[in-house]
Structure formats: C-alpha cells, structure tokens
Amino acid sequence: MELENLTDSRIARPRRYEDGCGMAHALDLLGDRWALLVVRELMLGPKRFSDIRADLPGISANTLTQRLEELERSGVVLRQTLPPPASGQVYGLTEWGYQSKPIMGALARWATRSPGHDVAQNFSPVSLLLSFQAMGQPGLPKDIDATFGFRFGRESYVSWIRDGAIGAERGDASGADVIFTGTPRAVASAVYGGASLHALEAEGALKVEGDRALASRFVTLFPLPEKAVV
Amino acid sequence: MELENLTDSRIARPRRYEDGCGMAHALDLLGDRWALLVVRELMLGPKRFSDIRADLPGISANTLTQRLEELERSGVVLRQTLPPPASGQVYGLTEWGYQSKPIMGALARWATRSPGHDVAQNFSPVSLLLSFQAMGQPGLPKDIDATFGFRFGRESYVSWIRDGAIGAERGDASGADVIFTGTPRAVASAVYGGASLHALEAEGALKVEGDRALASRFVTLFPLPEKAVV
DNA sequence: CGGCATCCGGGAAGATACTG
DNA sequence: CAGTATCTTCCCGGATGCCG
Numbered sequence: 001m002e003l004e005n006l007t008d009s010r011i012a013r014p015r016r017y018e019d020g021c022g023m024a025h026a027l028d029l030l031g032d033r034w035a036l037l038v039v040r041e042l043m044l045g046p047k048r049f050s051d052i053r054a055d056l057p058g059i060s061a062n063t064l065t066q067r068l069e070e071l072e073r074s075g076v077v078l079r080q081t082l083p084p085p086a087s088g089q090v091y092g093l094t095e096w097g098y099q100s101k102p103i104m105g106a107l108a109r110w111a112t113r114s115p116g117h118d119v120a121q122n123f124s125p126v127s128l129l130l131s132f133q134a135m136g137q138p139g140l141p142k143d144i145d146a147t148f149g150f151r152f153g154r155e156s157y158v159s160w161i162r163d164g165a166i167g168a169e170r171g172d173a174s175g176a177d178v179i180f181t182g183t184p185r186a187v188a189s190a191v192y193g194g195a196s197l198h199a200l201e202a203e204g205a206l207k208v209e210g211d212r213a214l215a216s217r218f219v220t221l222f223p224l225p226e227k228a229v230v
Numbered sequence: 231m232e233l234e235n236l237t238d239s240r241i242a243r244p245r246r247y248e249d250g251c252g253m254a255h256a257l258d259l260l261g262d263r264w265a266l267l268v269v270r271e272l273m274l275g276p277k278r279f280s281d282i283r284a285d286l287p288g289i290s291a292n293t294l295t296q297r298l299e300e301l302e303r304s305g306v307v308l309r310q311t312l313p314p315p316a317s318g319q320v321y322g323l324t325e326w327g328y329q330s331k332p333i334m335g336a337l338a339r340w341a342t343r344s345p346g347h348d349v350a351q352n353f354s355p356v357s358l359l360l361s362f363q364a365m366g367q368p369g370l371p372k373d374i375d376a377t378f379g380f381r382f383g384r385e386s387y388v389s390w391i392r393d394g395a396i397g398a399e400r401g402d403a404s405g406a407d408v409i410f411t412g413t414p415r416a417v418a419s420a421v422y423g424g425a426s427l428h429a430l431e432a433e434g435a436l437k438v439e440g441d442r443a444l445a446s447r448f449v450t451l452f453p454l455p456e457k458a459v460v
Numbered sequence: 461c462g463g464c465a466t467c468c469g470g471g472a473a474g475a476t477a478c479t480g
Numbered sequence: 481c482a483g484t485a486t487c488t489t490c491c492c493g494g495a496t497g498c499c500g
Binding site for chain 2 (some may be wrong): 016017018019020021022023024025026027028029031033036037040057058074075094095096099100102103104106107108109110111112113114115116117118119120121122123124127128130131134185188192228229230
Binding site (some may be wrong): 477 | 481482483484485486487488489490491492493494495496497498499500
C-alpha cells in the first residue's frame, strides 16, 4: 500500500512539459521554484547547505534539499565531500551548469528593464557580484586594471576589472585596491541606487578602504539599462 | 469575511523572492508554470487564446487566462483587440518582451546539452521554428540564400536564411524555395533525429515540395550541441 | 468561439520541530 | 551542521457551467 506512494529517487521525475523544445527542457531543469536561485548561489564557487540557505531567505530546508537532489540528478549540481579537517559537504556546479552563467546574466539584464523591478531590495553576496558581471556587459572602460574586495559578514569576495572585462570569485579581499565592507545592499545602493559613498560611510552602512578615487569610479561603472516602455 | 480572500487584480502580486537581483525578478516575471512557454508561443507574432492553448497541450484554460493576465500586467504581453471582420482578441509580445528572444534561444541551446534532453518529443510549430534560430547560432553557411515554408495544419510559417543568419515569422508558405508540409514533429525528426526525408515522405509523415537538394541540405544545418559530460 | 467563475482533488511549498 | 518528519496552506489542472 504505502509502496505506491514511494517516490524513488532512482526513478527520474516525469517530464512536466511534453515538449521537445529546448526551452521546455530548460524549465524541467530549472523551472522549479527556487531552483534558479540555488544555481545562482553556486555560480561563484561551491557552498555548504547552510550557507546557501542563509543567502536565500525564505527557502525552507525541505525545499533546498529537494532542489539540490533534483539538480544533482539532472547533472547541473555536483555534491562534493570535503576532506578533513574542513569535513562536511559542499555543492558546486558542474562544468555544464557553470556554462549557464552568461545566459543567466543576460536574463537578469533583461529583467532589470522591467517597470516592476526595484533595485532597493536585498541582494545576496553572490547575486551582487554576479550583477556586476551582468551589468558590466557589453563593455567596461579599458583603462581600468584593478581588484576590488568585498567583505560581507563571514563571506568575502574579490573582483577584478581588466581589458574591459570583469571577473569575480569567492576569496580573500585583502590586498585589493579597494575594499568594501558592509552589506551587499549597502553596496548596491551606491552602485545602483545612486547613494553617495560618503553618506553611506557616515551612517556606518559601509566602510571603504584603499583607493577612494577608484572606489568612487567603481560605483559608476554599472548603469542599469533603461526601463522598457510599456 | 469573504473580502479578506478577495484577490484584486489591481493589487500587484507580491514579490515571490525578496531579492533585488535581476534574475530573481526574471523569475517573478516568467517563473510561473507555463509562463515561459506562453511567451515562446507569441515569439513569432500575436496569437489567439485558443491557438496558444492548442499549441500548449496540457495547459488548462484557467491557467492560461491567469498567465496572460499576469504577463500583461508585468508588461511582457499586450492584449490587442482585432478590428472586424476578424473580431476577437489576440495576445502579442511588447517590444521588451520580444527582446527576450535571443536569451531564450541561448537557454534552449544550453538545455539541449542536458543528458536528459530527448528531442523525440512533440514540438509546437513556433518552438520548432525558434529552435532553428537557436541552433543556427552562432553561424550558418553564408552561401545559402533561400526561403523555407512550413505548413502545419492551419498554421503556416516562413523562414529565410541569408548572410549566415536565419529569420522566421508566421506567414504564407507559398513561393518559398522549399515547402515542408506535415507535423512539426516530423520535421524535427529529420532535422534533429537524423530521419531521412525520403523515409518520412514514404510513410506519409511529411511532404517536401520545391528544391529537393536544398531541402536535403536544410536538415543538416542545425546540429545539436554536444551532450554535457556529467 | 473566447473567455471567466467555481468547485474539486492532488501535489508542491512553507513553518516548525526534531534528529544524527 | 545537515538535513528529516509532519502538518498546513496554496497553487495547479480538470471539469463544469455561464456569458457575450
């Protein structure tokens, strides 16, 4: 009796859309609630279950477990067991999963043109760094060659701009030409909301170290695309 | 009492993800079940309610109504009332909605690399034509300059290849250099499944008119990307 | 034909609590 | 820390019926 209700992880979930189109298959892979945001959180390197959960406010442990299982089964996510002493598990993207990055960037860029998009929301650390890469398309000034560090609570990230392109990864912020310390939201309010760095520092929302002129220029590098006229 | 449960269409649906990231907003716009496929169906020109529904087997009238409402409210879809004698309404994409096309193409291309993707499924007429545009990226042979007509039941489409690029729209197939008549699935089995045109014609699944050599070449132009190794 | 309103059943998501 | 168990709620799909 109970066996009929058994959901066996070895049995692939049935297709949701009977459709050979690649877009429909993309929805089978990433169309579940939260799935795309889980992938986003792994885009700058593997993370632990709790860290993903912490950066995705609103997701339940239950749902995150399920999404990670499905993404692993479909070959987008890879579960890795860390060697001691840092024992535990982390989830990362497969090579193929990682290749969705520019597409997601383009999608994000498209969506910011929505009249309903409000940039004064929360950003996760990863989503902020990714947004720089998305909004830095198609080109940044070629005369910049510098590194930028970000310290958000326990997580820290480094981004570099060179030859008109921008990269980013999780890592040590020390030694960067500019270091921002605060919340992703505070940085976003400077970059996207036009808030002044001085004001943010005055109210204690942000700390800026290093080359201040470079910092002031950094926040102007990522103009949002124009809103769509509807 | 009942008023508390009233869902007023004038009140915007609350954000589902409290997240300023563009990708999260994209999910607010297109993340609902079927939403992306509805947009896909409009990508080659406006369609009527029933025609959308007919090409999305499995969607309920109820859900389609709701998706169209939401997409219209968010500025992706535009509802137009046709003048007599063709009275009735059609749904089309806004300029901004239409601009998601290359992104969706890239997403579809990415998804076909999935080990779980099976091309031997149903295609809607629109999804087939769009798949040609997606798989024809980044380039087609520059020595082709021709038009291709497709007749799928009542709907017919025209596609043209020139200067290494491919375009498509709903329209009259007459006068094209090659005309395919049959089901989208039959054409897909030739283009993506390696089925021979002769065999398909022999079993009555497809009719090919016009330049047969060109038709034979056409079906080789859209190789699927390699499967991802996982 | 082109929808919209309503009720029903199933399943996925959320909240909370609990376990190794 | 990394999940599981349970309960509740909400969304989706199917069917039906109404209306212009």
